[in-house]
Amino acid sequence: MVRLACGCVGGTLHHARSLRRLRGLTRGFLDEGSFDTAGAVEKDFAAAATYAANFDPIAAHTFVGDIADYRDVPRVDLVIGGPPCQGFSALGRRDPDDVRNQLWREFVRVVRESDAQMFVFENVDRFARTPEFELLRRAAHAGGELSEFRTQVFRLNAADFGTPQKRIRTIVIGSRIGSVAEPVQTHAKVPVGALSRWRGLREAFLEGPVRLEPEVREVWLPESTVDFQGESVEGAFKLHDLHLTRQYDLTSEIRYAHIAPGQSRFHLPDELQYPCWRRHTKGAGDVLGRLEWDKPAVTMRTEFFRPEKGRFLHPQWENGGVQINRALTHAEAAVAQGFDDRHMWCGSKAAIARQIGNAVPPPLAEAVAGVVAQRLTAGDGY
Template identity: 25%
Template sequence: MKNAPVFIDLFAGCGGLSLGLLQAGWKGAFAIERTADAFLTYRHNLIDSVRFQYDWPEWLPKHEHDIEAFLDEYKDQLASLNGEVDLIAGGPPCQGFSPAGKRNPKDPRNRMAEKYIEVVRIVKPKFLLLENVRGFNAPFEKASKGKKAVPYSHVVKRRLQKEGYNVEFRVLVSAHWGVPQMRPRFILVATRKDLELDWSPFGELLENRHSFLKSHGLDFGCLQTTKDAIDDLRVEGKELIDSTDGSVRGFKQIKYQELASPSAFQRLMRIGIGEGQGPNSLRLPRHRTHIVERFKRILEECPKGRTLTQEQRDRYGIKKHSITPLCPDRPSATVTTLPDDYLHYCEPRILTVREMARIQSFPDWFEFLGQYTTGGSQRTKSCPRYTQVGNAVPPLLGEALGEMVIGAIAQLGASQRKVA
């Protein structure tokens, strides 16, 4: 397209969705993210780099912003963007909706979707893209009190319709767009009614899936597996060196070496990084000897790709609610923000940040910044690297969605030229 369409990303995290949109041909206006570490990663890779184009407004400082404080302080400036923005994208915090959590309808994080709608009400973009966990489309049954339980997705749909949008949503499986991870995600797409655009977003998305995968060198006939994603990052056969990033000493990492015959997915992830150059965030965990032995037994005795049962966890003395040895020959289960939820498929350890990033489809040139992990009182306030990766929208899925909306904009432009 001659003039790249413009997007705003709300609840941007470290930039997974923005990266996908930018790679699809979009131009960034600005992004709102409340945690300093995640925004630091976002800014380093997407704003300050020379890879992509942003028209960041002078009135907005380039640092982290809480969405509520942002709306209080910059409402007038936002109003000046009315009609100037093509897309508002975002993934409001999902913990209150997640099947993996407590699914608490009173979780204060649920109201962040309301803040998304408030920005939409002010800016009135042509299109909307909202991502969340699939639980966003499931009712809070305990909260119904005898009434028919309604998923929060339906509440959001009605409110956006009142704001003048046609709304469609669907749960998509990320693995169908080249991500080596199942990761089902709720995706909402909305189009401003006055545009009078006749299109079927999800129909076009599915129709273009073959060409999307082919353009990335991926096989339409099979899903990308965990081994496809991370087998070149194994410790076996590699030289170990001191960890090259992070503020804590004493950790090791592999000295990266490309495989003689890399998978198509590995080749895709290596685009944009120097030949033989290793990605960042390769720091290996430091497990105690008895933990390594426990992990070895799990890998030898338990089926891959299945979460350990309560009986198995008791047998190994594991107090964690969930731990899964990954299967090399299938896409990974949905990665979380907790690094010890999964074991490597053939090495007795948890995954590195980079291995999780590969499973999320972040390219190797994308560098994660900040602490690797946090604990105690800092856990709710900070956003370390593992959390940044686990919370992100897979960039490949974001790119497919970005291409879908660009197709609609092209169709809109063609119809306007006919009228003229």
């Protein structure tokens, strides 16, 4: 079994938010079957509790805090993780001085101190076009902090690996024992040969092993807490505990009822438009958008439960028939990310939403784990 340091990327000081993607990465790498966990770093308490509930039940290797304070780095074969994406995302300010953009330096430190043979660094698609990406590549050049590693960069869409969601990520794999093959695509928008068609939401919600009925009445999480490192945290919740809706006002429900699958705010009559929408007739085409049953979801964000934040309305809509006029539930968003009912969640509804929206889809992580495992088990040089 390969020793793996999961999510050694945590947060920084200055109130920067920590990485909350290590659960999906870890789930995918463990599902591949060649890896075990030896260490994890997470600044967010609820997210750390979620990690421990799934992968470290006695909290033996979960460090809760700033990665800059993480010093007891275990010796491992592989380090996986990545800094928070907010500083690089098209939705953020893209400020080059954002402290969150500097966390890759701490990731490099952990790689060096762990004596790892390989590392996997994950981030948003835009990361490959940032100055920080160039600095990371230079670190692997002669004289750099990672000069003994050969780096390879892959731009991967989670939908191509069986996730019912279009989500493109930059994956940087570093190795000092040889190069890796590109992860093998299993699905495609237009299937050819052995490739299957992209998974749609109908298959994910209604036809797969996890059945999520469109009608939802529950609003609040069950009353349940667990002890984590001497403190109480809400959870641990199963997937179906997260199949929760919100309380919408009548005007919102009327707006949602006017939007068919594939449509958005642009299709609302003038009397239902917000005043600011009437003035801005371009851009933000996904706002108040409805998903489609037989297509993957758009990229899940941390506020998927707010239809005004993107294309997050439930795909069930029939003119003159049954309509589901709400955003995705937490459970539906988790399934769209590729999680199943094995996974447990800790924290408030808002905290869990952040964890879901920032996660790496486990099917994508598993595909990356496959090529990493092949290199580690082969172990031959360049």
